[in-house]
Amino acid sequence: MTQKELLYLEDAVNHESNIISIVTDTINNLENEDLKDFMENKLNEHIAFKVELINMLEDYANE
Numbered sequence: 001m002t003q004k005e006l007l008y009l010e011d012a013v014n015h016e017s018n019i020i021s022i023v024t025d026t027i028n029n030l031e032n033e034d035l036k037d038f039m040e041n042k043l044n045e046h047i048a049f050k051v052e053l054i055n056m057l058e059d060y061a062n063e
Contacts, residue, residue: 001060009057016050 023043030036 006057006060009053013050013053013057016046016053019046020050 020043023039023046027036027039027043030039
């Protein structure tokens with residue numbers, strides 16, 4: 001993996017962290033349960049994607 005690709009993965013992890021934070025804050029401010037459920041599903045998608053990205057970085061580090 002090139003240095004540029006590693007930097008991209010790091011940026012993507014940081015981006016997902018920001019999105020997770022924003023979505024969490026949004027959920028805490030919502031009153032409508034349907035919207036909360038929708039946003040919680042999106043939150044779980046972003047958490048899963050962040051974990052995938054971190055696993056890719058860890059796999060590279062272990063090579």
